[in-house]
Amino acid sequence: MLDLMSGFIVELRNAGLPVSLTENLDAMEAVKHIPIEDRSAFKYALGATLVKNASHWRAFETVFEVYFSMRGPQYRLPDDDQLSEDELERWMQQQMEGMRDRSGGAGDDMSPEELAEMLYRALMRGDEAMTRAMARAAVGKYAGMEPGRPVGGTYYLYRTLRNLDLDSLLEKLMDETEAQAPAPLTDLERRLEREEFESRIDHLKQEIEAEIRRRLVADRGVEAMAKTLRKPLPEDVDFMHASREEMVAIRKAIQPLTRKLAARLARKRRNKRRGPLDFRSTVRASLSYGGVPADPRFRYPRPHKPELIVVADISGSVAAFARFTLHLVYALQGQFSKVRSFVFIDGIDEVTHMFRGQEDITKAVHRVNTEADVVWVDGHSDYGHAFEVFWDNWSREINPKSTVIFLGDARNNYHSTNSWVLKEAAKKARHVFWLNPEPRSYWDTGDSVISEYGTYCDGVFECRNLRQLESFVDHLA
Amino acid sequence: MADHRFGDVASVRDELKEVEYLADEGIASVVFLADRLQKPILVEGPAGTGKTQLAKSVAEMTGSRLIRLQCYEGLDEAKALYEWNYKKQLLRIQAEKASDDGSTDWDQLHDDLFSDEFLMTRPLLEAIRAEDPVVLLIDEIDRVEVETEALLLEILSDYQVSIPELGTMEARQIPLVFLTSNNTRELSEALKRRCLFLHIDYPQMDREKEIVLTKVPGISENLADQVARIVRSIRQIELKKAPSVSETLDWARTLVLLGIESIDADQARETLHILLKYQTDIEKAAKELAVEAR
Numbered sequence A: 001m002l003d004l005m006s007g008f009i010v011e012l013r014n015a016g017l018p019v020s021l022t023e024n025l026d027a028m029e030a031v032k033h034i035p036i037e038d039r040s041a042f043k044y045a046l047g048a049t050l051v052k053n054a055s056h057w058r059a060f061e062t063v064f065e066v067y068f069s070m071r072g073p074q075y076r077l078p079d080d081d082q083l084s085e086d087e088l089e090r091w092m093q094q095q096m097e098g099m100r101d102r103s104g105g106a107g108d109d110m111s112p113e114e115l116a117e118m119l120y121r122a123l124m125r126g127d128e129a130m131t132r133a134m135a136r137a138a139v140g141k142y143a144g145m146e147p148g149r150p151v152g153g154t155y156y157l158y159r160t161l162r163n164l165d166l167d168s169l170l171e172k173l174m175d176e177t178e179a180q181a182p183a184p185l186t187d188l189e190r191r192l193e194r195e196e197f198e199s200r201i202d203h204l205k206q207e208i209e210a211e212i213r214r215r216l217v218a219d220r221g222v223e224a225m226a227k228t229l230r231k232p233l234p235e236d237v238d239f240m241h242a243s244r245e246e247m248v249a250i251r252k253a254i255q256p257l258t259r260k261l262a263a264r265l266a267r268k269r270r271n272k273r274r275g276p277l278d279f280r281s282t283v284r285a286s287l288s289y290g291g292v293p294a295d296p297r298f299r300y301p302r303p304h305k306p307e308l309i310v311v312a313d314i315s316g317s318v319a320a321f322a323r324f325t326l327h328l329v330y331a332l333q334g335q336f337s338k339v340r341s342f343v344f345i346d347g348i349d350e351v352t353h354m355f356r357g358q359e360d361i362t363k364a365v366h367r368v369n370t371e372a373d374v375v376w377v378d379g380h381s382d383y384g385h386a387f388e389v390f391w392d393n394w395s396r397e398i399n400p401k402s403t404v405i406f407l408g409d410a411r412n413n414y415h416s417t418n419s420w421v422l423k424e425a426a427k428k429a430r431h432v433f434w435l436n437p438e439p440r441s442y443w444d445t446g447d448s449v450i451s452e453y454g455t456y457c458d459g460v461f462e463c464r465n466l467r468q469l470e471s472f473v474d475h476l477a
Numbered sequence B: 001m002a003d004h005r006f007g008d009v010a011s012v013r014d015e016l017k018e019v020e021y022l023a024d025e026g027i028a029s030v031v032f033l034a035d036r037l038q039k040p041i042l043v044e045g046p047a048g049t050g051k052t053q054l055a056k057s058v059a060e061m062t063g064s065r066l067i068r069l070q071c072y073e074g075l076d077e078a079k080a081l082y083e084w085n086y087k088k089q090l091l092r093i094q095a096e097k098a099s100d101d102g103s104t105d106w107d108q109l110h111d112d113l114f115s116d117e118f119l120m121t122r123p124l125l126e127a128i129r130a131e132d133p134v135v136l137l138i139d140e141i142d143r144v145e146v147e148t149e150a151l152l153l154e155i156l157s158d159y160q161v162s163i164p165e166l167g168t169m170e171a172r173q174i175p176l177v178f179l180t181s182n183n184t185r186e187l188s189e190a191l192k193r194r195c196l197f198l199h200i201d202y203p204q205m206d207r208e209k210e211i212v213l214t215k216v217p218g219i220s221e222n223l224a225d226q227v228a229r230i231v232r233s234i235r236q237i238e239l240k241k242a243p244s245v246s247e248t249l250d251w252a253r254t255l256v257l258l259g260i261e262s263i264d265a266d267q268a269r270e271t272l273h274i275l276l277k278y279q280t281d282i283e284k285a286a287k288e289l290a291v292e293a294r
């Protein structure tokens, strides 16, 4: 158990979770109080001691599944508490073989029609135990898993799901429900029924994934599997290489992030609210106390809210980065006295109005992508041209209160840079910053001209993930 | 074993249910563990998901007195821990002066002044000194400044309070401690390290239905089911603020008052403002619910 636990915690750290020594010890203590067979309680107990940030829960769950997936009432555990990892692995191997016999047998016994029929019944009734059993049988029958095959879990998942054809299953479930209903379903009822079935089918998919993972762990060993499944935490996902699922996770993480940032910025400002002592006014007030400065007067602080001008490259690979940044900036509008935004590829367009009066930022960001007029010649990045047009049309908007932020990888397709625009902007603005979503090591390679632009900026920041974006915005206001 | 409050995780869940709190597996496990490890629980999650209620219900279930420290910006030691009763101290000094015939022992007086008699206990100290079983609830900890968290650290890790004039006061019994946070700011690492962490999210459909059935008198099984399903449906839409459990309950109560047995789309739309707080959210949800099933 000790070995297993320390391997587990090492892997959590590898996955980026900040597990401290105290927490490590707490976890060791926790497992003494909850039997490992009670898998779900066991998981929550470990989670409570090791995960102190809700957005890390998914990463935790993945590692947990790998390390403890073979443990649970359905996989009787050898009673030895001192099980070493070697032994554990051997034991898992045995379980694996047993499982193959069992579920393989079950799968062989059942014809595809029978399996489909039983699955249909399980989903219709919402019978969780039966759904789980069917998930296992389906993997045994359709995934075609063989020991030692260097194939990823997604491949097996795909094979299993393709054979189950869940889309038509859903329709069948709906048809049957309609047919059984005493009165024709209303639209609302139909929607609710469908959502219920979708949630059951989601559950089925999770069971299938879990089963595949269990088998892969048994085949390849805990550590190798953990390593394959390791994924960055949402705040560390690289904007430029995020998968669709990761994009969703980032979008979800942005909301609590903006709430936190807004509270922090407001608090900062509040703490600064009391300006320096105003001597003249204090002395004047003191006259009514016979010259005793009993009532100190403070100067009102200057309004501290900066004005933002955001100029964002929204071409191809950096588009996601621009979107998230715009999203964040507008979610924090209240913290700035004014926000104006411009987007470009080789042409440039103002998009401020798309956010105005639009409470739904996601929608506004979507409009930016579909409606902004940013193509001039061929839709390949041309910073130089975009900046020149920006200067001609909007340079008078820049004043000593404005902070101008450029977003982009500064990959200019070898066009002329027109960096004089930044030089002039820096003269007029309070600050000019540049955020680059590329890793620093790529800067100035190929057609990147970041340093040339950077010369005129007050700061150039690598901004590849939410963590870096957050820390930039935090400093900004 | 004797000093454990709960036998196992399942019994925590059952006993909470008896006091009308519907816990899921995660909640029950962490409460169980908190008792075993004698550690505070930091409960985090969106507003209105039963964080405060959890502490109250655990108090009720264990027959403990609930001591609550409501946090707010500007909360300080004098309000959270203890304060000396200056007025009473001054009166005492004056009384001493008036009767002073040269025999006053000022050192002794000093000791007297900083004794129990002049100490005003605030919630944290009260919890430490309690002789009866108590549950300490430190509610909405994210509202105090991060510096103020330091006031709590000694209690949370050692269940004691140090008062310079009196020395260290140790807890007479280890209370169950709950801290809640709506996550409006990052809490300090030091605080998080001392606590078990419990994230309470919006409940799964089944549990929400059970909560509705338990908390809304006179509601039918069928209506509770519909309510829970529609709320789940609405939470899937991207909104500024998703409906919380308390809003679900308000909505269900309204429907019962209106004598509705089974909700149709029109009734749902007309009462959406109880469930949702922002006009844009209401419009969005109304549109979604009106849409033909996909």
Ligand SMILES: Nc1ncnc2c1ncn2[C@@H]1O[C@H](COP(=O)(O)OP(=O)(O)O)[C@@H](O)[C@H]1O
Pocket: B020, B021, B022, B023, B046, B047, B048, B049, B050, B051, B052, B053, B054, B180, B211, B215, B245, B246, B249
């Ligand atoms: N699991 C639950 N069981 C019973 N009632 C609940 C549950 N969760 C929430 N509630 C009810 O929802 C309302 C809001 O709960 P509260 O504890 O005040 O929320 P929070 O502190 O998380 O903002 C209360 O009326 C509470 O009784």
Ligand SMILES: [Mg+2]
Pocket: B048, B051, B052, B053, B139, B180
């Ligand atoms: Mg509360």
